[in-house]
Amino acid sequence: MSDASNAPLKRTPFYDIHKALGAKIVPFAGYEMPVQYPAGITVEHNAVRRECGLFDVSHMGEFFVTGERAVDFVNYVTTNDVPKLAVGQAHYSTILHDGGTIVDDCLVYRFADKVMMVVNASNAAKDYAHIAPHTAQFGVKLEDASDGYALLALQGPKAQEILQPLTQVKLADIGYYHFTEGEVAGMPMIVSRTGYTGEDGFELYHRNEHGVKLWEALVGTGRVTPAGLGARDTLRLEMGMALYGNDIDDTTTPLEANLQWLVKLAKGDFIGSDALKKQKEGGVPRKLVGFTLPDRNIARHGFPVFDADGNASGEVRSGTMSPSLGIPIGTAYLPTAQAKEGTQFEVEIRGKRVPATVVKPPFYKDGSHL
């Protein structure tokens, strides 16, 4: 993350609202973001699982690709099969280095006349520098529109019911990982049925100037709980969804990270495809696994991991107490042969080795969208 840099922190259009609500604000990916509101992470987490929560995720980066070969370009710089997307459909994907490791994970949206890539704020500059050199080859225009766009994620089983009265868009017609352009509370936006929580919900991409009015309309329903990055992290980890910088990074490949479903080697050449073919043929040395601990101490990001043979096996990648399950959960890389459900290994918590058990994510299995 860019926390250590000296660049001034950016603020989203909702900064003053977060402050007024008493949120705890932290530097995150170059932005001042709310990690939690006074109600606390557990309350926010449960609101999303049971009713509806609202996240400011305006730090996310939006790239627009235009030109006749926009689809081909994005197909070349990402691993998933972009031509297979219908107009109005989106998918999850990864951007790779030539060596097959992950530059970033992203969402790809196919419009009639353009493609939108949504990337992690902490990686946006790196992503742009990585893919921009290939624009000439495809004759496309790449625009980083991040600074003009804000993003609110309305997440929870009640999201559709709460959002519908605010828009003419027929939300029931938008399938999971589909989107449409329309008005919400009288303002233009992209209404996308996507999320990072395992629950049903919508992500609303809009121009910065519409942000505050949109927030007020959503919270004004009286049925929406503002939720911060802390709850976003516990919700996504319960679903086993990867977080860049934790579970995946510049040293891990999608095949190692259980993201092979995002890699379409049959689609033709793309950045990183040769390396992945080689890794697939030669064997994947390690796999990202989910684990639980029998006791209640939490194995946190960075704690040492020892595989079933007692050998050092990197560090805990993500770790928290699952608010829904009441047990510690986490992720780590283990040698592929040990990545089976039920394998016992160890994590070191403050100098003490404790047993951990491999489980198959999602940890939480009752989400309204799995």
Added chain:
Amino acid sequence: MANIPQDLLYTEDHEFVKPTGDADVVAIGITDYAQGELGDIVYIELPKVGASFGKHDVFGTVEAVKAVSELFIPVSGEIVAINDRLDKEPALVNSDPYGEGWMIKVRLKNVAERDELLGAGEYEKHLGQ
């Protein structure tokens, strides 16, 4: 602003020391400021009754969703009671840190150590409030 009761003693590590009915026994926990900084507390690891600690030893840990913190004992002595309720209800430390969220009771080994603790005013100054 964090609640800092006038009649308690404090450490720079955000533990409090509270008198009990027995002049040689004090109750210890973490301050309102500390619980606020930690956020939702999900697990508290406490020592066994009968264990002895020297001043500033680690006597346990507090796990919150986003952070973990070690607990430093403000005075030397023997553990004479632990708050069993915290095993099932760790959030008591969030809701009532100085009352139902107390953690341990310690029989003082050296009563003079109490004089080295911070008063409410000094702790408030330490927090920069």
